[in-house]
Amino acid sequence: MALIQCQFYSEVLGLSTSMNVILPQATRSQIGLEGKQGTGPHPTLYLLHGLSDDDSTWLRRTSIERYVASLGIAVVMPQVHRSFYTDMEQGAAYWTFISEELPTLARSFFPLSAKREGNFVAGLSMGGYGAFKLALRHPERFAAAASLSGVMDLHAARIDPVVQPMSPAEWRHIFGQDEIRGTDHDLLELLQRHTNLGTPLPQLYQCCGTEDFLYEGNQTFREACNRAGIPLTYEEGPGTHEWGYWDAKIQDVLAWLPIQEH
Template structure:
């Protein structure tokens, strides 16, 4: 695998930004691993970070480069700050950035496939919310979306009782009433997708540890999706909101992805 730290300017955000990119490389003599390429432009996983992290965190806390090597898949890890991958009420247009500008730039810089069936998104915590939102709002662009311990019920975050955190959420989403039933509400988005009768429905994956503080949020979202009749791969087992769990589960995600043979 080749690892590239890419510094670039975002017209959407109006600032310089960063993404880490792992590109497949066919290798046979590399000690400890072999690399694979699928031929042509690479299938790509856009891998999103959590609230307190950045573009470097997946490389620092997991073996994502080693895991991805055997699948011949590229991995793009952008910096999105504390944005919830949202066009913020007070701040940058981070959903437009990650859904439109980032793939366009990454696919112009690197040999990445622009085919829907080769494009996937996953993330943890805030990034799990972002991954599901990308898949649900842009089913024409993503064949699969995966959430690891995701903040699947954003409106419930307002119930935490932390005044500073609530104010931060309001700068991102507006009031909880503005969030509910909007394009930033995953429950609303799944309802819209179920009612659309679209043939372009991304495969969905969700996991959460049973000791995670977001576990009840994930159960509510899981039950809602299943009630709507949308296909969902759901996994749970003992685990907390921590990197040992995510290092294991990202391997499950890579195995689950509908990669073309």
């Protein structure tokens, strides 16, 4: 595998930012690692970080580079700070960055697939929210999306003092004073819109530990999918909000992804 750390200027954000990228490499000479590389633009997984993390976290706390070596896919891990993948009320336009600018820039730097069937998104916690936000707001761009212990009911997270990961001041800094329910920030609202329209959605995977403080919100999203008849691969079991759980589950996600030979 080739691991590349990119520092670049974002026109959307108006500042320098970074991403880490894993690219497929055909190799058999690295001990314990057999790489695979196709001939065309690489299928790509956009792998999103959580609230307290950055673009290096998946590399530092899991073996993601080793896990994807035999799959022939690229992994793009961007930096969005504590933005909740949102065009912030008082701050930078991270939603526009992640949904519009990043894919274009990444494909200009590296041979990455632009086809729907060659693009996937996944993330943990805040990144699980971001992954489903991308999939539900742009279902035409992704073949599959996965949330690991995601913030699936943002409205409930805002008002629950146990779940709430941010102070009221930081929440206003990101989202402003407006209600979340029924807006483009609300995954449950986005799900309902697609149900009403009959929109073809990406394949969806969701998991959460039963001892996780976000478990109830994950149940809410799962039940909404069931009521709407939307296919969802759902897994739960013992686990809290920690990296041992995510290191194990990202391997399940990779095995589940509908990666096509290219």
